[in-house]
Amino acid sequence: MHQYDERADELVRSLMELCQERLQMAAPLDFSRSPADLLEECGQTITPDGLGPRVADMWADVLAPACLSVDHPRYLSFIPGAPTKAAAGFDMLVGASSVYAGTWLEGSGTVFAENQALRWVADLAGLPPEAGGVFVQGGTIGNLSALVAARSAAQHRRGSRPPRWAVLLTDETHSSVKHALESVMDVDVVLLPGDDRGRLTGETVRGWVAEATPEQRDAVFAVVGTAGTTNLGVVDDLAGIADVAEEQGWWFHVDGAYGGAGLVVPDLRGLYDGIERADSFIVDPHKWLFAPYDCCALLYRDPVLARAAHTQRAGYLDPVTIEGEWNPSDFAIQLTRRARGLPFWFSLAVHGTEAYRRAVEQTLEVTRAGRDLIDRADHLRLLVEPDLSVLIFERIGWEAEDYAAWSERLLRDQVGFVTPTKHRGRTCTRFAIVNPLTTVEDLADIVESMR
Ligand SMILES: *Cc1c(COP(=O)(O)O)cnc(C)c1O
Secondary structure (H helix, E strand, C coil): CCCCCHHHHHHHHHHHHHHHHHHHCCCCCCCCCCHHHHHHHHCCCCCCCCCCCHHHHHHHHHHHHHCCCCCCCCECCCCCCCCCHHHHHHHHHHHHHCCCCCCHHHHHHHHHHHHHHHHHHHHHHCCCCCCEEEEECCHHHHHHHHHHHHHHHHHHHHCCCCCCCEEEEECCCCHHHHHHHHHHCCCEEEEECCCCCCCCCHHHHHHHHHHCCHHHHHHEEEEEEEECCCCCCCECCHHHHHHHHHHHCCEEEEECCCHHHHHHCHHHHHHHCCHHHCCEEEECHHHHCCCCCCCEEEEECCHHHHHHHHCCCCHHHCCCCCCCCCCHHHHCCCCCCCCCCHHHHHHHHHHCHHHHHHHHHHHHHHHHHHHHHHHHCCCEEECCCCCCCEEEEEECCCCHHHHHHHHHHHHHCCCCECCEEEECCEEEEEEECCCCCCCHHHHHHHHHCCC
């Protein structure tokens, strides 16, 4: 299985052809199928003697078409992705290279390249020169790792812990933050109200401080601001929140998993004022920065605090725990790690940062045109004025069942993938536009389908 084998070479060639085909054609939309259907067509794939090269055909003919492609221009649900060919192509090479990207000792070339890409992100946010971090799986692990570092820093600084720890956020904060705090860390969540567009403001946070009991205040170690909420695409009042965090000595975490990418557009920079004061910040290049899954840039203002929280210690790790060397494993919840920042780095290095700015601007332009389209349509109503590239709107007169039936039909007819969501308890729908290949005509067709 491991020694030189002509048939293995042939297999690799056919896989590379499949990759090339997929990258050269327009992304298919496709849809899910039932387990029974898939079993009928594939049968049992794990066998004592192996099925041989035909497994590649099974993938291409049956299994791949049973998966939606997030880079289809009409995949507008959740937060899609739109990897460049350079990034997706390089991802193959990462897999073939067997690089252990957890330590400098084993992966210095990788870590050097990843760190340059992280530096670019840190500079966009305006973080200081000593800032740094690591690429992790996604926003979920990024948020969790940052909050664990925050709690550890608070505990060290205080030399004690309150009976319960707590963190301030809002209803619009991503589910992964609540999950990290409540289910993983056993930390209390204090939900603050957003303003009329769902933004958390410094004023709201200050209001909470004024009314809280000393015990409630003492429990708090961090406040989370969102730079681009998933459902509404709006940016919190980061500067206002940063002020209160500083006054209270709290850690300020900014979740920019989706919207952090907007920092690449100079005209939008004002929206993010205050982000440069974050103690930690995440952005997912696999969302709006054109990298394949899975890739989240996690940055700390003071990486020393993160390292203290996350470094694993053991005799067998002593040879890599070398003072002064940058070991990516030490900055998040992980040990072994894929060089998952490299596809993003490669594409960024090849195309240049200006190409990234233009690609993000393109999606913003289509969003603005989509906004006008919704505004002009008698049957639709825009629910929140967008900051970035999410449009949330309702079809006047529709109930939850109408949205569900329409969404299902849209996918079945391969017109698009747009799912219902909820805003203030009511079912509605949204477009999340991160693909530079999405056009206004794509949006217009979908708007028409809602008549
Ligand atoms: C998508 C998202 C997350 C979670 O990121 P994953 O990469 O899916 O784990 C966290 N926060 C925000 C704001 C998001 O949009």
